[in-house]
Structure formats: structure tokens, C-alpha cells
Amino acid sequence: MKNETQKTTNATDAADAADAAKKKPKTALRRQTIAAIVLAGVLVILIAAQIVASGLIRIYTLKDTFLDENGVLQTVKYTVKRDSATGLYALYNERGEKMTSAPDNGYNNYEVNGQKIVVYETEVGGNQYRVNTATGEFSLYASVDPEGDEVRGGTATNTRLLMFARVDQSDILSLQVENASGKYRTENKNGSTVLSVWDGEDWQESAIPPDQQAYANLAVNCGYTLTMQKLDLTAPGAPRLADGEINYAAYGLDPNADENRPASYILTVSGGKSYTVLVGNLAVTGEGYYIKRADRDAVYLADTGVSVLHLPVEKLVSPMAFYPLGETTYPMVENFFLWKVGHYDSENEQADSQIVTAFGYRDLALREYTLYQTTPYVIPEQIEFLNGYSINDWEISELLSRLYCVQYLSCEKFMPELEDLEAVGLTENFHYLIFDFPVATDTDGSKIYVRNTIFISQKIYSEKLGQEVCYLYSPAPAETDDPSVFTWGYDMIVAVDPYYFSFIEWEQSRWYSPYYFQTDLSYLRELHLTFGEKQYDFYLDNSKSSQKDGISAENLEVICPQYPSSDHKLDYQEQLIETSDTGKTTVTDYTGVRNFKRLISKLFMGTIEGDVDCAQFEEQTGKTVEQFIADDVDDNLCIAKIRYHLEDYADEYNSYWQGNNRRDIVLRFYEYEPSGRKCLLTVEVLERDDEGNLLTDEDGEPLTDPTRATGLFYVNSASLGVFAGYTEDLLNKVLIPN
Known part of the structure; x- marks a missing residue:
């Protein structure tokens, strides 16, 4: 109503002014014109003077308001002006002393359109302000008060708290994670990251390192504890128990709960200091997870990146079942043996098995002018029931090319127990494959081989993956009697598309040359x-x-x-x-x-x-x-x-x-x-x-x-x-x- 009245009044005034103007004599009009010209001249002079003055002595006044230790509101004046040495704007106290920039947690200082923005911290109140070093413009960056060893972090446009100072991956000595899927640990040993799994009694160390990208993601989310919000647990709506204490179970942060226990990690850094952090429920809004330090009665909201702490160790490793074959050398496998196993007696390490096929690659230099000249793959003579047959070179080449380009769908179980093998059909009616693959040449010119051992299941439909799969298990490495051969195993169950291992369904005749009389x-x-x-x-x-x-x-x-x-x-x-x-x-x-x-x-x-x-x-x-x-x-x-x-x-x-x-x-x-x-x-x-x-x-x-x-x-x-x-x-x- 006030705006409408104002508009009506302005309109009336304008009309009256117009009528009055018509009645004024010419002398009055002349005097107004002269006055307007004079006024315009004065304004131009004033504007020019302001521009000149500002260009020389532009100084901004900043009043920092804060509560002192007694809860009394205080105000301290600061100025933003140019540094005579650098020509860049900075924050100064009343004594003319330049304030120091805030601790850089990786994101405080940045540039906008080529103009550097620096965050400064006031010496008394501790609040932080961002200053444009080119123009002197400033604004409040952070008025969050860290407690204990909390530190400020985030970006220059989004202030956040870190539960503790940033820990880089290179400074992590060990990282122990426990969640609903189990417990695992990574350790820095002589510059290498070693992965271990807790079996209920002791740590079992794996010969396989974690996937570099997955581990880097885990290390960042554990070492850079950038929170989105620190919850006010004094608020009336904070969940409480009957005795008035905070009900941490409401956030999924009660480590003693019978159900819905939090995930946790223990981060040990260079120097031996450790941090224990609990990771609870996903917030109702879905924007992040509740987290808490075990030694601090404070709850924070972290972004969804910390969800990696709820994942099993299988997500930390790259699914693999055998040593990767080389692009130009994949046909050169030796000691390729495939068995069909009816039952595997793990206790006595015996198997009810029948050999399906066996062959090995023979180099052309060894085959020239021999019975094997046209057949690069030869059946070992000790396999009597195959003696006299010739391997189907085309089919073997196709098989090996599939092994070379195999793509894994997932790691189903890392360092599995017997019951894990039973669950995916790897103790009954499965296939067992061994083959050697050249990976290097010794000083005497002889080849050095990796021996791969693989359990292969029949086709099984996976509800989780929504398709048929074959499960593969690669046992942990074992020693061999041959110094030119070392074993390689990943000790994990992985899922693959059955396409890559369809040879387990071949008829016996498909392995061998279709021509029963084959010679030069x-x-x-x-x-x-x-x-x-x-x-x-x-x-x-x-x-x-x-x-x-x-x-x-x-x-x-x-x-x-x-x-x-x-x-x-x-x-x-x-x-x-x-x-x-x-x-x-x-x-x-x-x-x-x-x-x-x-x-x-x-x-x-x-x-x-x-x-x-x-x-x-x-x-x-x-x-x-x-x-x-x-x-x-x-x-x-x-x-x-x-x-x-x-x-x-x-x-x-x-x-x-x-x-x-x-x-x-x-x-x-x-x-x-x-x-x-x-x-x-x-x-x-x-x-x-x-x-x-x-x-x-x-x-x-x-x-x-x-x-x-x-x-x-x-x-x-x-x-x-x-x-x-x-x-x-x-x-x-x-x-x-x-």
C-alpha cells in the first residue's frame, strides 16, 4: 500500500510540475538552465576528484565482530590497503601490521579472472576474510570456531571444518577399516602398500597390493576429513537418551549397538599419531553421512565420499584371476592342462578329476624340419590318452585371444574360505586350469615363466550382476621346484562373462584337429x-x-x-x-x-x-x-x-x-x-x-x-x-x- 501511495504522489507531483512549468516566465527558465549547467559542472569536478583520490589512497575499513572468552560482543577495526612493496591489497591491524594468511588446507587461496584471492585471519577474533589482492574488495570467509585440533578448510566460497589437519596419502603409515563386511588393513612397508585381511584370529597378508585408484580414493576420504556441517548437539531437537546424554545410535554412530553399527577406521600417520573415526548413517536428505571422532563428542555431516568406508575389501582390489597375457606373446603358453573335477576334497587336497586337454607352444625354430613343423601346439607325450591326436591350432588361438582380452565383472570374495568356494560352485563339478606364460628372459637367454592356476565354475546366474557368469578362483602363490617358473595367484573369487571361458563346454573333438591323419x-x-x-x-x-x-x-x-x-x-x-x-x-x-x-x-x-x-x-x-x-x-x-x-x-x-x-x-x-x-x-x-x-x-x-x-x-x-x-x-x- 505504501508503494502504491508513493507512486500516486509522484505522479501527481509530476503533473503539477508540468503545469507550473507552462506558467513560468522565460527569465525563470533561463535561471534554471544556468543553475543546471553549473550543478553539472560541479558534479563532474567532484566525480573526477573522487576517482583521482581513490586511485591514490583507496583504503577499506573492516570491523571484525566476535564474542570474547566471557561471551561479550567485541569489535576490532582493521584496514585493507595496498602493500607498498608488492602493490597488492592485504589486511592490516590498527598498528599497521600486516596480518598473516590463514593456514592453507589446499583450497583457501584461489584466483578469479586472474585476480588472486587470499584468506587472512584476524589476530584477536580469529575470523577469516577473503581479500581480492587486485581491487581490495573483501568479504567474510569463515566465522567458524575450530575446537581442539579441528582446522578450517574447504573453498574460498564454502567454509568447512576438517576434523583434523589434512593427512596426505604419502604420510599414512597404516589404515585399518572395519565395517559390516569385515576388517582389513593397509600398511606402508618400505614404500609399498601391503593389504591384509582379518580372518577372525589373525591378520592374513596378501601378496596382491590394493588397486592404486581405489586406495587413493580411500586415503583421501580418510585423510582429508572435510565436513559439510558440524551438528549443534545443544539444540532442543538433538536426539537424547533417557539420562539426557546424546543418542549417537540415532546417527548410526554407536559402536556398541547390537544392530546398525558404524563403520570405522584407524588412521596412523607419520610420527605415530592415530585418529579413530566412526562413519554412521546416510542423512535423511541423502546429502552425506554422519561421522564422529571416537575421542570427541561432536557429530559432523560429511559428503557421500565417505561411503567407501562401508564397502567391503573386495572394492579395494582389482579383480584378477591370472597374470595378464602379453599382446604379442599370448599364444606362447606352455604346460596348458585342463581338468574336469567332479569333487574336490579340500581336507585331503584330492580331486576326482579327468583331464580334458593338454598342450604347449613350440617355437618355430624348434619345429623346423620336424614332425611338429606345421603344428605350434604339441600334446605332451606323458598324457597317454591324448597321444596320437593333433591339437586344433585355430581353436587354441581363438581361446588364447579371449584369455588375453578377458574383462572381469567383479571381485566376489578376496582371500576366500572354503565355504565361499562352495557358494559359487568351485568345489563340485568345476574345471581346473594350469598354464605357464613367458614374462621375461634370463641372462642365459632362457625364458622365465609365470604359472597360473585357476578354478572355473559352470555358468551360474548372478542376481547381483543380473546375468550369467562364470566364477574363477586363483589360489595364493605357491613355490615350484623349477627355478625358471614362479607361481602367480590373486587369492580371490572373480566373476567373468562366460564368453571368455566357453571352452569348458566344448565337445572333446573341438580341441583336436578334425583330420585324423595329419602329417607332412x-x-x-x-x-x-x-x-x-x-x-x-x-x-x-x-x-x-x-x-x-x-x-x-x-x-x-x-x-x-x-x-x-x-x-x-x-x-x-x-x-x-x-x-x-x-x-x-x-x-x-x-x-x-x-x-x-x-x-x-x-x-x-x-x-x-x-x-x-x-x-x-x-x-x-x-x-x-x-x-x-x-x-x-x-x-x-x-x-x-x-x-x-x-x-x-x-x-x-x-x-x-x-x-x-x-x-x-x-x-x-x-x-x-x-x-x-x-x-x-x-x-x-x-x-x-x-x-x-x-x-x-x-x-x-x-x-x-x-x-x-x-x-x-x-x-x-x-x-x-x-x-x-x-x-x-x-x-x-x-x-x-x-
Whole structure:
């Protein structure tokens, strides 16, 4: 109403003034004009004088008001003026003495538009003021009175209290954290941060350091206790117990509460001083957590950064299950062994296990001119049931590339107990993996390896992660007998996407080359084929060839006793003349050796179809695969047999070897399905003595034993019949098709 009245009055006055102006004589108007000009001149002079004076002697007066120790309001005058030495504005007392800037907790002094702002503390009242050193403008920064060893901190626009002076990460000797998930500790030992977990009886030290970023975040939130607010516990609304004492449980800060106990940490700094801090509930507003020093009856509100104190130790470590593979060296794993475990007896450290696969990388320099030239991964000979098979190089390369780029979803349990393994399926029906990976080269040029050991669970749906996962456990490192190999383990259970470990679901046949006859022709010395009652024997001599490392052995000689000639050499020369429907004639010249190479090419295409269904096999034969093989004592149950002898040129062409590598393998084919489509394939590697000589019977024939063979896969029976027909064509000089 007052404003409306004022507006009405002003409007009336303006109208009256206008009417009066119309009635004034010209002389009056002239006098007003002269007066206005004079007044304007005076104003200009005054403004200019003020600007000049201010530029020379601009001084601000600051009155600091505070309560003294008796609670009496006091006022002390200070001035803000330029420092004659620096030309910058600063705060001075009445005696002309420059005040000192406030203790810098990292954020007090800053710049605005290139102008530095400095916080000064008054000498009597202790209040703090921010001063613009370029303009002299000032304002109150902090009137908070610290108690005990509290200090002021925050920013120049937001004053806060620190519960104690800032502690940098480098000054932390130890940090012990306890919350609902357990208790852990970090210690600075010889410049390294060591992580330990309390197992209920003692501290268990981990060989794995905390994640650097996670630990830095924890250290900042524990060492830089910047609060948002200090609660007034004298206020009428403060929660109290029946006896009038503050009810700290209302803030989640009662360490003796049966439920809802606070998290806590003990920070020990250089010099041995320690601070114990409790971290309670999240405030109702959600803006921060209540915190309290154990030795002080004061409650503060800290920002949500302190929520890290409520997190388990698993959030302090990087989830890992094995030593990271190198970008260019990840294919070079050795001693790769994978087992399927039915049950693990932790008390006796025994496992009901079955080996799935085993292989190791062999460098090209070691493979050149050997039986293993085209296969970088070799199955260890001590794994008898895999002897005679060849690793599927493409699949292994894909597997290792996934291990190289594996991404972990979370660390589920750090330094777990047996019950933790049981909870995620790592004591029943899991896989166990070991492999060595080169990480360095010794002074003598030999490689130094890290041995990784991993438990792998089946696929399990994780409610927490909302997806299917595989859990991995990497045991703590253990010593090995081999000085060139040291073990590596992270002692944690981690979750990964099953994609990276999908190989645990592979059929057995996927691990091995799909071709059951795989070798270089130049290393094939003997080939013996049996189809029913028919026997074919081939003896190969490639000694006259300049190429001894591939199928293009141009001077190969082949002798077959079943070929009707005086020397039994397959040296015939034939010509195939074909006429097309259009009347075009094609002439193809070929020799016996060329035709033999075509036969071998067909043998190279012999394919493993898949894993034998053991239940189906037993249903059809009335026996298990093992029983069936064991009953073939006389070697007369198979419908076909291929025996071949291999010998390379390692002794002559590869300095890493002394003597040639030799192998004799027998492939047997057993028909077991009524339709006649499936044949069980078994593989036997013939035994040699300690000097490498093949064991023979009394007639000098290689000693074979079908019961020593292993059978895992099946092949198509029809392909064997086709191959038998091609063998007849070879001896009858009929050109075998490409």
C-alpha cells in the first residue's frame, strides 16, 4: 500500500510540475538552465576528484565482530590497503601490521579472472576474510570456531571444518577399516602398500597390493576429513537418551549397538599419531553421512565420499584371476592342462578329476624340419590318452585371444574360505586350469615363466550382476621346484562373462584337429592299410628330394609289395583321355607316385565327425567304450586299420635336436551303429625302448596292442569304403580324382 501511495504522489507531483512549468516566465527558465549547467559542472569536478583520490589512497575499513572468552560482543577495526612493496591489497591491524594468511588446507587461496584471492585471519577474533589482492574488495570467509585440533578448510566460497589437519596419502603409515563386511588393513612397508585381511584370529597378508585408484580414493576420504556441517548437539531437537546424554545410535554412530553399527577406521600417520573415526548413517536428505571422532563428542555431516568406508575389501582390489597375457606373446603358453573335477576334497587336497586337454607352444625354430613343423601346439607325450591326436591350432588361438582380452565383472570374495568356494560352485563339478606364460628372459637367454592356476565354475546366474557368469578362483602363490617358473595367484573369487571361458563346454573333438591323419608327406616312411581281409603296404623314400619339409617331394619313391611289378615300385606312367559332351578332348598324364599323392590327399581329408555318445555306444554294443577296446585282444573287431611310421630330418637340419623324431601310430575303426554310419576311431602310439627303438614281436613286426588305444571320437563309415576303393584304383593304375 505504501508503494502504491508513493507512486500516486509522484505522479501527481509530476503533473503539477508540468503545469507550473507552462506558467513560468522565460527569465525563470533561463535561471534554471544556468543553475543546471553549473550543478553539472560541479558534479563532474567532484566525480573526477573522487576517482583521482581513490586511485591514490583507496583504503577499506573492516570491523571484525566476535564474542570474547566471557561471551561479550567485541569489535576490532582493521584496514585493507595496498602493500607498498608488492602493490597488492592485504589486511592490516590498527598498528599497521600486516596480518598473516590463514593456514592453507589446499583450497583457501584461489584466483578469479586472474585476480588472486587470499584468506587472512584476524589476530584477536580469529575470523577469516577473503581479500581480492587486485581491487581490495573483501568479504567474510569463515566465522567458524575450530575446537581442539579441528582446522578450517574447504573453498574460498564454502567454509568447512576438517576434523583434523589434512593427512596426505604419502604420510599414512597404516589404515585399518572395519565395517559390516569385515576388517582389513593397509600398511606402508618400505614404500609399498601391503593389504591384509582379518580372518577372525589373525591378520592374513596378501601378496596382491590394493588397486592404486581405489586406495587413493580411500586415503583421501580418510585423510582429508572435510565436513559439510558440524551438528549443534545443544539444540532442543538433538536426539537424547533417557539420562539426557546424546543418542549417537540415532546417527548410526554407536559402536556398541547390537544392530546398525558404524563403520570405522584407524588412521596412523607419520610420527605415530592415530585418529579413530566412526562413519554412521546416510542423512535423511541423502546429502552425506554422519561421522564422529571416537575421542570427541561432536557429530559432523560429511559428503557421500565417505561411503567407501562401508564397502567391503573386495572394492579395494582389482579383480584378477591370472597374470595378464602379453599382446604379442599370448599364444606362447606352455604346460596348458585342463581338468574336469567332479569333487574336490579340500581336507585331503584330492580331486576326482579327468583331464580334458593338454598342450604347449613350440617355437618355430624348434619345429623346423620336424614332425611338429606345421603344428605350434604339441600334446605332451606323458598324457597317454591324448597321444596320437593333433591339437586344433585355430581353436587354441581363438581361446588364447579371449584369455588375453578377458574383462572381469567383479571381485566376489578376496582371500576366500572354503565355504565361499562352495557358494559359487568351485568345489563340485568345476574345471581346473594350469598354464605357464613367458614374462621375461634370463641372462642365459632362457625364458622365465609365470604359472597360473585357476578354478572355473559352470555358468551360474548372478542376481547381483543380473546375468550369467562364470566364477574363477586363483589360489595364493605357491613355490615350484623349477627355478625358471614362479607361481602367480590373486587369492580371490572373480566373476567373468562366460564368453571368455566357453571352452569348458566344448565337445572333446573341438580341441583336436578334425583330420585324423595329419602329417607332412616327406616325413611318411611307411603306410599300412587294412580293409577287411585286404592289406596294402607302402614304403616311401624321399631321400633324393631337395624338399624334405612338405608334400611337394618331387623325387619321392614309393614301393608297394602288392603292386605287380618286379621291383614293386609305383613308377608307372599313364595317360587319361577324356572327351566332353561338346566333343572337347582332354589328355592327363600321370605317374604312379602322382597317383599315390592323390590317395594321400584323400587320406588327409579323413574327418572326425564328433564325440562318441557313450550312452548310445553302450546301448548298441552292450559295452562301454573302454570295455569294447579292451576286448579287442586279437585285433580282429575293427573294419579298417591304418598304421604309419613317421621320421623327420631334425638331426640333419635342426641344430636344436640330436637325432630324428620318430613315431608309429595305429588308427582303428570299429563300426557300432546298426545303420553302419558311425565308426569308433581309436588311436595307438606304438611303444619304443629307452634308446628310441620300436618294440617288436618275435617276428620282428612292430608290437601293437589294441587295448592300449584310446577312443574318443567317431568317423563316417562310408568314407572308409570310398578310400578303400581309391587304394584299389592306385594299384590298378586308375587316376584318382582330385
